[in-house]
Amino acid sequence: MTAREIRNFLIAAGLLALCALLPVYGSPYWLTMGTTMAMFAVLATSWALFSGPTHYISLATAAFFGVGTFVTGLGFQALPFWALPLIAAGIGAVLAALVGLVTLRLSGVYFVIFTLGMAEMVRQVVTWVQNQTGHRGMYVLTSITEREIYWMLLGLGALVYLLGWLIGRSRLGFALRIIGNDETVAKHSGIDTALAKVALFMVPGAVAAATGAMLAPRYIYIEPATAFAPLLSFQVVIMALLGGTGRLWGPVAGVIPFTLLWEVITRQAPNQTLLLLGLAFLLIVYVLPGGFVGLWDRLRRRYGGHG
Amino acid sequence: MIRRTILTGAAAAALFAGSLGAASAQDTLLLGAAAPQTGPLAGGATVTHWPAVRLWVQQTNAAGGLQVGDQQMTIELVEYDDQTNPQQAIQAAQRMATQDEVDFMVAPYSTGLNLAAAPIFAQLGYPMITGTAVTDQQPALAAQFPNMFFVLGRTSVMAQDTAQLLVDMRERGELGDRVALVNVADAFGIEMAGISKAILEENGFEIVYETSYPLGTQDLAPVIDGARAAEADAFIAWSYPGDTFALTDQAIVQNFAPQVFFTAVATAFPAYQERFGDQIEGVLGMGGVNADDPAFQEFAQAHMEMAGQAPDYWASAATYAALEILGQAIEGAGTTDRAEVLAYLQDRSHEYETILGPVNFNENNDNERYWTVGQWQDGVFRGVASQGRDGVAEVEAFDGWN
Numbered sequence: 001m002t003a004r005e006i007r008n009f010l011i012a013a014g015l016l017a018l019c020a021l022l023p024v025y026g027s028p029y030w031l032t033m034g035t036t037m038a039m040f041a042v043l044a045t046s047w048a049l050f051s052g053p054t055h056y057i058s059l060a061t062a063a064f065f066g067v068g069t070f071v072t073g074l075g076f077q078a079l080p081f082w083a084l085p086l087i088a089a090g091i092g093a094v095l096a097a098l099v100g101l102v103t104l105r106l107s108g109v110y111f112v113i114f115t116l117g118m119a120e121m122v123r124q125v126v127t128w129v130q131n132q133t134g135h136r137g138m139y140v141l142t143s144i145t146e147r148e149i150y151w152m153l154l155g156l157g158a159l160v161y162l163l164g165w166l167i168g169r170s171r172l173g174f175a176l177r178i179i180g181n182d183e184t185v186a187k188h189s190g191i192d193t194a195l196a197k198v199a200l201f202m203v204p205g206a207v208a209a210a211t212g213a214m215l216a217p218r219y220i221y222i223e224p225a226t227a228f229a230p231l232l233s234f235q236v237v238i239m240a241l242l243g244g245t246g247r248l249w250g251p252v253a254g255v256i257p258f259t260l261l262w263e264v265i266t267r268q269a270p271n272q273t274l275l276l277l278g279l280a281f282l283l284i285v286y287v288l289p290g291g292f293v294g295l296w297d298r299l300r301r302r303y304g305g306h307g
Numbered sequence: 308m309i310r311r312t313i314l315t316g317a318a319a320a321a322l323f324a325g326s327l328g329a330a331s332a333q334d335t336l337l338l339g340a341a342a343p344q345t346g347p348l349a350g351g352a353t354v355t356h357w358p359a360v361r362l363w364v365q366q367t368n369a370a371g372g373l374q375v376g377d378q379q380m381t382i383e384l385v386e387y388d389d390q391t392n393p394q395q396a397i398q399a400a401q402r403m404a405t406q407d408e409v410d411f412m413v414a415p416y417s418t419g420l421n422l423a424a425a426p427i428f429a430q431l432g433y434p435m436i437t438g439t440a441v442t443d444q445q446p447a448l449a450a451q452f453p454n455m456f457f458v459l460g461r462t463s464v465m466a467q468d469t470a471q472l473l474v475d476m477r478e479r480g481e482l483g484d485r486v487a488l489v490n491v492a493d494a495f496g497i498e499m500a501g502i503s504k505a506i507l508e509e510n511g512f513e514i515v516y517e518t519s520y521p522l523g524t525q526d527l528a529p530v531i532d533g534a535r536a537a538e539a540d541a542f543i544a545w546s547y548p549g550d551t552f553a554l555t556d557q558a559i560v561q562n563f564a565p566q567v568f569f570t571a572v573a574t575a576f577p578a579y580q581e582r583f584g585d586q587i588e589g590v591l592g593m594g595g596v597n598a599d600d601p602a603f604q605e606f607a608q609a610h611m612e613m614a615g616q617a618p619d620y621w622a623s624a625a626t627y628a629a630l631e632i633l634g635q636a637i638e639g640a641g642t643t644d645r646a647e648v649l650a651y652l653q654d655r656s657h658e659y660e661t662i663l664g665p666v667n668f669n670e671n672n673d674n675e676r677y678w679t680v681g682q683w684q685d686g687v688f689r690g691v692a693s694q695g696r697d698g699v700a701e702v703e704a705f706d707g708w709n
Contacts, residue, residue: 027405028401028404028405028430028431029401029402029404029405029406032397032398032401032427033398036394036398124521127492127493127521127522128492130492130493130494130497131492131497131519138494139422139442139444139447139448141444141447141448141451145430146426146430218393218397218423218426219393219394219419219422219423220422220423220425220426221393221418221419221422221423223419223493223494224493225347225419225493225522226392226393226419229392231392263398263402266387266388266390266395266398266399267387267402273345273390274345
C-alpha cells in the first residue's frame, strides 16, 4: 500500500470510530437520525458500487430490502439473530443474479423499468404465498435496541466500503468502468460484459437485503405494503446521485445533507417532502451532473488543488 | 404540520440548536401527535384520527383545560405528518419527545404505525393509548411494552362475532346455509377469513365461494359475479376501504342481494353513506358504536361542527376515548410526571368514563368491552354485536338494494 492509501485508511477508521461512538455522546434524537442516515448510507453506497461505473439505474432497492425484512420476520424465532442478515444477503444475491441474468443483457431503460416493477412483483408473490398458507401478520418482537441496529448498520457500512475499495482495484472494477464508458468496446476487448454486470449487481442486492433484515426489529410489524414501499428505491437513487457516484465517499456526501433537509422539511412543511425529492433531482440534472463529488473535483481543478 | 409560528429561515438553525424556542408556560401542557397527513393512509387518518384528536383538545381547552393537582392546564397540540411511513413515525415520536419536549403523545394511526412507534414510546417512558391498533398480540405486546394500551379490541374476536352473527341468524330462520367468503390478500384479510371460515364450517355452513384479491384491485366485478353465480345466502368480505366501496358498488350494479351482506373496514365511514345513500340499509360491517347513546351523539354533533364531517361509527370514538383516558389518568395522577401517570394507568382498578362507555384495562393492557359488528339501520351505523357493551341493536335481515 502506498503512503496515501495508508493515510486514507486511517482517516476512514477514525471517522468510523467517531460514528460508532455516537450513542455515547449523541442524544437519543441523534441516534434515531443516525440510524436513518446509516441505513441510507449503506443502501446508497452499495447502490453506487454497481450503478456508478455501469450507469445502469437500479430501482430494485425496495425489493431486496423487503425480502430482507421478511427473512427476519420469518426466521427470528427459530434462528440466532446474527444469522438472519447473512441468510438475507444470500437470498438477495441469488435474487439479484436471477434478475441480472434476465435484464442486464438489455440496456438502459428496460433495466430501469424492470427493476421498478420488481419490487411490486416480489410484494405480490409474498402476499400470494401468505394467502396460500393462511399466514398471519408478522410481529418481530425482539430485545434488540436501536443502538444495536445502528452498530450493525455501521459494521455493514464498513464492509461495503472495504468491498468497494477492493472492487475498484480489481479486474472486475476495471472491466465495469470500461463497460460504463462504452459497452461495445468492452465486448470487443474480450470482456464478458453480462457476467461482469451480473456479478456486481449481486452486491447491492445482498447488501440491501441484509439492511432490511437488520431493520426489521425496528419496524416490529412487517407487512408487504410498508416493507416494499417503492419510495425507498427513489430516495436511495436521489441521495447517491446528489452525492455523486464517482468516488466511494460520494453517496454519503449526499445522504447526510439530504436526510437533514428531509427532516427540516418534515417539521416545517410536511406535505412538501416529495417536492424536495423532485427539486433534488432537477438540481442534479441541471447543476450537479456529477453530484457533490463532481463539484469537489471541479473546484479542486480550478483552484489548483492537487494530491 | 407544526402549528407554532416559527420563522422558516431559522428552521435549520433551530434543528441544530435542538430546541424550537417557543417557551411553554407552566400552565400549558404540550401534546404531540404524529399520524398520516400524506401517503396511503392519509385518507383514513383524515376521517378517523385527526378530527377526533383536534376535537378533544379543543373541547378540553374550552372547558378550561385539565385539572392537574391544584393547577389548571390548557393543552397545546404539536402536529406532525408521519407520511404513512414507519421510519418517519419513529423519527416523529423521537423528535416530539426530545426536540419539542412534549409532555404526552397521542398514539399514531393504524396497527402498523402504532407498532413501529411502540419501542420509542416505551424507551422514552410515554404512555401510549391506541384507538386504532387492532391485533391479537396484546399479551406479547403488553409484556414487551408495558406502557402500551389497547382500546379498539381484538381482531380474532371480531371475526368470531361476525361468524356467530350468521349462526344466530340461521337459527332464527333468517338465513340459509350458503356463504361466500372473500378477502383482500393481506395479513388482515387472510387472518380474518381463516378465523371466520373455521367457525362457519364448524357450524355446518357451506362455503360455496371463496376467493381473495390483491390489495389495490380496481375491478371487483368478477368477485361479485362469482358469489352471485354460487347462489350464496350470505356474502362476507374481509375488505379494506378501497375494496369495500368497490364491492358494494358492484353488488348494486349486478343487483346481488343476499340475506347478509358484510364488508369490513370503512363500512362504518360517513363517506360510505354519502356514496350509497339509503341503498345500504341493512349492510353489515366491522366496528360499530352505540349510536343511540347521548354521549356518542353529542360527540358526533361536535365533530360535525368542527370538522364539517361526521365521525366514523367505529374508531373515531375509540381515538377520542383514548385521549379521554389519557386526560383522566393525568388528572387522576394529579401530575404531568409521565412515570406517575403511567403507574396510574397500570393500576387495573381504575375505570375511565368515555364516549364508548366505561373502559378499564386488564392485565394485558387490553380493553375487554368493545364493538365488533355494526349494521346500517335508518341511516345510522348501529352496533349489533359487542363484547360487554350496552345498547346492542337487533340485527335485521338485508332486504336488497332499494
